[in-house]
Amino acid sequence: MTQVLCGDPDTCTLYESEVYRLTTTVLDLKKDAYSGGEAASRRTFSHILYYLFMIFISCFYFYPILWLILSSFRENREIFSAPFALPEQINLQNWSKAWTVGNMSTYAGNSVIVTSATVAGILLFASLAAFAFSKLRFRGSSFLMLMFVFGLFMPLQSFFIAQSYIFEQLNLKDSYMGLILPYIGTGLPLAIFLLKAYLDSIPKELLEAARIDGCGNWRMYSRIILPLLIPNMATVGIFSALNAWNELLLAMLYIQNDALKTIPVGLLAFSSRYMTDYKLLFSALSIITLPMIVVYLFFHRYIVAGLTEGALK
């Protein structure tokens, strides 16, 4: 496990930073110990100020989420009349009702299917292409790469009109493929770009040695390139997964069949149906929010690294 982790330069720096944080705190403490009384009290004051401010910001961050979850345990009238009061009891009835009447299990299942197929497709196709672009020489290579770079800057809005028309003609709407294909297609440019950048940094000698040993392109891809790429594919996989999981616009336009809706469109349908049944709507929102936070708590290292790296390139 650690091997994989340190293969990724980013998680490595995260580790380093953790170590760094610890050492600086130690340094800080030492400084405190050595400085005189007056300086120490000034330092304590600034510490208090610092934490007060951070707690204030934390309230801004978490109070809305907390309010959402607490409100989901209450009755509609209470939400209206006493918005700040704590719920009388933690009653999961609202949640289970929201789960069943809202078809949430269907939506969640669809999201899982669409997201996993999208991620698998992106990883497979992007790693193949990144290998070719980085390590093989062929005519038109730079031109083709340029097209993908162009795709990096294309907003969804500049092609969804015609895409919607094509999908309609090909009967792709109202099917999983109608979401998976565009999600893969729009996710590919960034994935190829990132994986290629990483492969470019791998020394040629490694591959040349393999070639001399009689390794063909396919063997080289499967035996050498793929294993090398795994940490980076994890990064790509994370932001591709989150993008697919949260996508609204295309899902809203392409999926009308309730049995095929993903979580965002499902929620859209749910909320317009129960717009004023606040306790149900709050429950539905909580049901979607909490697992995301839990996932984040467990995998935050990878998620933070994946998302920031994905956005920056």
Next chain:
Amino acid sequence: MSGRSNKFSPYLFISPALLLFGFVVLVPVLMTFVFSFYDWNGIGTMKFTGFDNYIRAFQDRVYMNSYGHTLIYIVATVFVEVIAGLGLAGLITMGRKGSGLFRLAFFVPVMLPMIVVSYLWKFVYNSDFGLINILLEKIGLESWTRVWLGNPDTALYAICIVSGWVYAGFYMTIFYSGIQRISREVYESAYLDGAGEGQIFFKIKVPMIRNLVETGIMLCVLTGFQSFDLFYVMTNGGPYNSTEIVTTYLVKVVFTHMSIGYGSALAVIMTIVIAVIGLVAGRLNKKDSSVLEY
């Protein structure tokens, strides 16, 4: 065998990606361009009208104003996302205990689906039982209460705040990792010279990650053009088109009014605007070409 297969195999490697990308992105981009010269509702006959759609676009008040709103949104989000994120990054790199916890905490909203965020904040802004108005009433500032999303003077800014709530933590994390890269000796000598945290932030941290901040601003501008979910759920362009941005208006024109031809022209104009911004920014960035060695 190996000779021939080697010649073609590169194309085999890229063909799945290329075909799929071409099918769902490149071909539709070209078709959208073609559609933009027609008067067409998607079902009936297509009537070639030359540049009529483009002329209509430039006379379309709502469309032109939507660029203004997008601009305001982008400028505001540069402050509440990037600059605020930079400030937060400064705060959590002061070496205080518990900073790691705050760093984790401020990233949480990035994880939430935008649609959940939109509904959540729609309720926070609700004029009857929303958190903000209730809070203002509690602390005796009743005259400050507003119909935040129903007032054309506040709606757009209210949405910008939400955007900041989501993404400030994201930019904070990016800048944080940049600041972590600054070698420890730099700080130590500064500390020895008696520099305060403020000085260290402005004289060391910010200048050392300037490239990262510039990239962050770029990212903020380009993604700002593409935001949709937040606006669609919170106001859908209202009140009185005061939060109509290019993307929400585009969806309205195409899918409510069924004006595929006109909508395509609007999309083409938007694409050109983004491309120009991208090019200008790329040019600016080239000057110091050491962009983000990650």
Next chain:
Amino acid sequence: MNKRMIALISTMLVTALTGCSSAASNNSPANNGGSDAKPETLRIAMGSPGEGLIKVWETIGKEFEAQHQGIKVEFSYQDDDTYQTIGLPNLLSGKNAPDLYFEWAGQRLQTRVTDGYAADITEQLQSSGLKDMFAEGTFNGMVIDGKTYMIPTAGDVTNVIFYNKAVFNDLGLQPPATWEEFLKVCETIKQAGITPLVIGNSDLWTAGNWVAHIISRVVGEDAYSEAMQLKQPFNSPDFVKAYGYVQELWDKGYINENVTAASDSEADMLFLNGSGAMHPIGSWLAPTAVEETPELELGYFNTPAIPDGKGNQDSVIGVLNGMVVNKNSKLIDEAIEFMKLYSSPESSKKLSDAGAVPITKDGIDKETMLPLSLELNDLMENAPALVSPPDTGYSIEVANALNMATSEVIGGAKSPEEALAELETTIAPLK
């Protein structure tokens, strides 16, 4: 390690693909092959009629399945706003197009006929006996060039002014008959510290409909209709006058402050929970009220008469709607059969129990139906003039433009003159 990872990814891929293909085949249209083994699916699409009515539709669907071996009934419900805009066109052009779908009579039905999505069912109505189950007037707006395209299911009065009887009694108020009285009532309520009118206009059609009724009262039904069809300008002194009445309501503080931010259902909740004395909305509020706040005493009055108005001052704004059989459907006869079952007295009973207003001749059960719903139904049937709301009777782009102007006036953002001038520029490219 590496091999395990690859294996993991490939299993993921395989499960993802197979999972996807098997699920997709479950949902693929069943009516392609001619084999008897596969059940055919009768697809029915509509907006969101509400929990109570959805249950009735589904019960009727089960009954139909029991009576017709080998046919499966599948319902698709959408958010009303989505259904009315992108939802239905998307469904109709999709591969699982509905066989039977909800639509409004009038201009919108006309569009479906032109686009080839509405079957001419004149003969089937006769032969199945469906036609005789309705009064002649019920087919208003459903007959185009002598051909009938729709089976009526409901008539909705889109706007009357509902009021909270308790508030009116406390303040000693009577439902107003004229606009002057209406303003007085508003003033009294406001003085008592209650919001006189609650409107949720975030989607623009709520105030849009009601103000369109006021407009038609002032400028005359024909002038309103002609303006909507772009045969006359909107920016005329009469329209300015009509908007003047609306502007006055906002300027005097008679309308809830969050009129532009609240949605229609939010405003319903505000009114039903007592934060407001009057609420101009459609007949569908009656069943909602029974469901949400059964103890609330609800009254209603039609939009008050406006002095010197050119229109009929007893007119009612409303719309008839029904179900259209898709012209491309393979199950046209089955769809008619379904609607016959839906229109049967037994089904009507279930519908009225759920608070709906069945409009078949013998479907109206005066005993069990909500008295308020019944009254509203009478109001509609006896209306000397029926005004169509902008968004169901006319071109959606013109309707949106008018509703936008209305929202600007009722929210106090623009003067009548400014709003109408802007409206003219908006619709200029459509002429």
